[in-house]
Amino acid sequence: MSVRTLPLLFLNLGGEMLYILDQRLRAQNIPGDKARKVLNDIISTMFNRKFMEELFKPQELYSKKALRTVYDRLAHASIMRLNQASMDKLYDLMTMAFKYQVLLCPRPRDVLLVTFNHLDAIKGFIQDSPTILHQVDETFRQLTETYGGLSAGEFQMIRQTLLSFFQDLHIRVSIFLKDRVQNSNGRFVLPVSGPVPWGTEVPGLIRMFNRKGEEVRKAEFKHGGNYVAAPKEGSFELYGDRVLKLGTNMYSVNRPVETHMSGASKNLASQTQESIAPNPLAKEELNLLARLMGGMEIKKPSGPEPGFRLNLFTTDEEEEQAALTRPEELSYEVINIQATQDQQRNEELAQIMGEFEVMDQPRRITSKGDDLLAMMDEL
Amino acid sequence: MFRRERSIPLRGSAAALCNNLSVLQQRNLTHFGVVHGPSAQLLSAAPEGVPLAQRQLHAKEGAGVSSPLITQVHWCVLPDRVLLVLASHRGIQMYESDGSVMVYWHALDSGDASLVQAVFARGIAASGHFICVELLTPDTSHRHCHEPAQGQLLSAAEDTFVHIWKLSRSPESGYIEVEHCHGACVPDTQVCGARFCDPSGSSFAVTGYDLAEILRFSSM
Numbered sequence: 001m002s003v004r005t006l007p008l009l010f011l012n013l014g015g016e017m018l019y020i021l022d023q024r025l026r027a028q029n030i031p032g033d034k035a036r037k038v039l040n041d042i043i044s045t046m047f048n049r050k051f052m053e054e055l056f057k058p059q060e061l062y063s064k065k066a067l068r069t070v071y072d073r074l075a076h077a078s079i080m081r082l083n084q085a086s087m088d089k090l091y092d093l094m095t096m097a098f099k100y101q102v103l104l105c106p107r108p109r110d111v112l113l114v115t116f117n118h119l120d121a122i123k124g125f126i127q128d129s130p131t132i133l134h135q136v137d138e139t140f141r142q143l144t145e146t147y148g149g150l151s152a153g154e155f156q157m158i159r160q161t162l163l164s165f166f167q168d169l170h171i172r173v174s175i176f177l178k179d180r181v182q183n184s185n186g187r188f189v190l191p192v193s194g195p196v197p198w199g200t201e202v203p204g205l206i207r208m209f210n211r212k213g214e215e216v217r218k219a220e221f222k223h224g225g226n227y228v229a230a231p232k233e234g235s236f237e238l239y240g241d242r243v244l245k246l247g248t249n250m251y252s253v254n255r256p257v258e259t260h261m262s263g264a265s266k267n268l269a270s271q272t273q274e275s276i277a278p279n280p281l282a283k284e285e286l287n288l289l290a291r292l293m294g295g296m297e298i299k300k301p302s303g304p305e306p307g308f309r310l311n312l313f314t315t316d317e318e319e320e321q322a323a324l325t326r327p328e329e330l331s332y333e334v335i336n337i338q339a340t341q342d343q344q345r346n347e348e349l350a351q352i353m354g355e356f357e358v359m360d361q362p363r364r365i366t367s368k369g370d371d372l373l374a375m376m377d378e379l
Numbered sequence: 380m381f382r383r384e385r386s387i388p389l390r391g392s393a394a395a396l397c398n399n400l401s402v403l404q405q406r407n408l409t410h411f412g413v414v415h416g417p418s419a420q421l422l423s424a425a426p427e428g429v430p431l432a433q434r435q436l437h438a439k440e441g442a443g444v445s446s447p448l449i450t451q452v453h454w455c456v457l458p459d460r461v462l463l464v465l466a467s468h469r470g471i472q473m474y475e476s477d478g479s480v481m482v483y484w485h486a487l488d489s490g491d492a493s494l495v496q497a498v499f500a501r502g503i504a505a506s507g508h509f510i511c512v513e514l515l516t517p518d519t520s521h522r523h524c525h526e527p528a529q530g531q532l533l534s535a536a537e538d539t540f541v542h543i544w545k546l547s548r549s550p551e552s553g554y555i556e557v558e559h560c561h562g563a564c565v566p567d568t569q570v571c572g573a574r575f576c577d578p579s580g581s582s583f584a585v586t587g588y589d590l591a592e593i594l595r596f597s598s599m
Contacts, residue, residue, distance in 0.1 A: 160395050164394060
């Protein structure tokens with residue numbers, strides 16, 4: 001598996017998270033200045049230089065649980081709070097969206113264009129903050145440096161690593177079902193028509209060569225697909241037409257975000273195995289996580305800025321219902337920090353986690369998100 | 380022309396790897412090997428695809444180390460025995476053909492190798508008395524899986540298509556010629572493995588990423 005996959009996974013999932021939060025902030029009529037502050041705070045935390053440095057180090061992918069913990073913190077980097085049910089739904093949507101984008105990439109290298117699409121949109125969210133803009137551009141430069149020279153084979157490895165991470169996730173997303181990019185069984189539609197990947201020919205021709213490499217015969221065959229030539233290549237520059245639409249914002253105020261938590265995936269054996277089996281790497285992963293989050297600077301809100309709770313569902317009742325009916329096999333267990341034996345490491349981790357304590361104001365709103373923080377405080 | 384036959388269910392879905400299907404014909408039974416991730420699934424089926432036994436095999440490691448991800452599983456038919464070979468990022472392991480006993484283990488030296496330029500094992504083949512395993516750095520990428528049978532070639536790719544080609548030698552020029560015989564679309568499936576199931580090429584099996592079944596086709 002490729003050790004260069006994490007930055008792409010993190011940035012694209014983060015991008016999707018911002019699309020969804022932006023849509024929900026508007027749908028819930030959160031005042032403009034508050035909404036902007038939330039997005040600014042999250043983006044600024046995401047693209048923090050120290051954090052990016054850790055992220056770009058060659059390393060294995062984290063488990064789903066570990067990654068979920070990072071996004072949990074990221075989502076709470078500002079004055080906004082999310083209940084567990086909303087956080088679960090947010091993460092479901094993020095992962096299914098990026099899974100779709102990876103699967104549909106014409107070339108393995110196009111995952112970089114998808115990443116650039118996300119970054120382009122993120123820059124749109126923070127147009128009036130030159131400092132954060134600079135951070136994002138800096139990350140852009142780092143992406144180009146890390147991935148610009150990789151071969152097709154290395155991108156194929158990255159693609160396989162990503163697909164391995166997303167294996168067996170078949171959550172049905174309302175917007176995908178409506179757009180007919182996902183079937184009712186949770187599988188994505190793979191089109192057999194449209195432009196071929198850039199740099200490839202439309203299939204249907206057999207060419208035969210002699211020993212000297214001269215073409216001696218041609219024959220046509222019916223491929224079965226309905227492909228056309230690719231019009232142009234997407235740009236890998238800081239600014240440019242990416243051509244590819246994957247990774248652009250598919251949500252808008254009129255297209256609500258919904259998921260169906262169905263038992264569509266019949267083979268739950270592999271999924272349950274991941275969540276129940278003890279993770280022998282828990283200790284090592286925690287160290288990585290601590291280093292990563294150590295680079296994540298969460299600013300404490302200055303002044304009496306009141307927080308608010310964002311709901312990914314249309315009503316509070318719906319959110320409660322979702323929490324109660326979430327299938328066991330789809331529960332994202334947070335890292336079991338109590339599993340570690342090392343007292344000193346526990347204390348270090350507690351200190352780092354403690355620095356993330358965002359809320360200074362009293363917790364008037366009881367939320368399931370509090371359980372997560374409380375659990376971390378228990379160290 | 381080929382038609383779909385009854386699928387064989389798998390306990391875990393197939394991973395997105397190249398050549399992720401191995402087939403072994405032994406007497407009246409057909410054995411299939413598919414990589415799920417950290418485990419390989421071995422199953423046997425009677426004629427007509429009736430599933431019999433199924434087992435999972437993990438690449439064994441030392442205590443306290445997690446199972447590595449398997450890159451390929453393949454049966455190697457040698458003159459006097461059949462061995463099951465598992466390749467992963469940590470090395471190569473060989474078992475008896477039913478996966479019951481490990482008979483050989485070669486660990487890839489990860490001591491000096493820098494993390495960034497990873498070496499891994501893939502590309503398993505048997506030739507005469509030898510088993511060959513390719514050690515790769517990820518610069519070779521191919522999307523088609525090939526399997527010869529009776530002058531026929533089977534190829535499959537992530538574009539959902541499986542194709543059967545006929546190879547022949549032109550009597551006039553002596554050059555190899557390729558003719559397309561049949562193409563089949565496996566809807567919405569990123570095919571990652573395809574093998575003929577018999578020497579005459581009258582039936583073949585297919586696996587796809589995220590799919591927890593082996594699809595079977597036979598000629599009409």
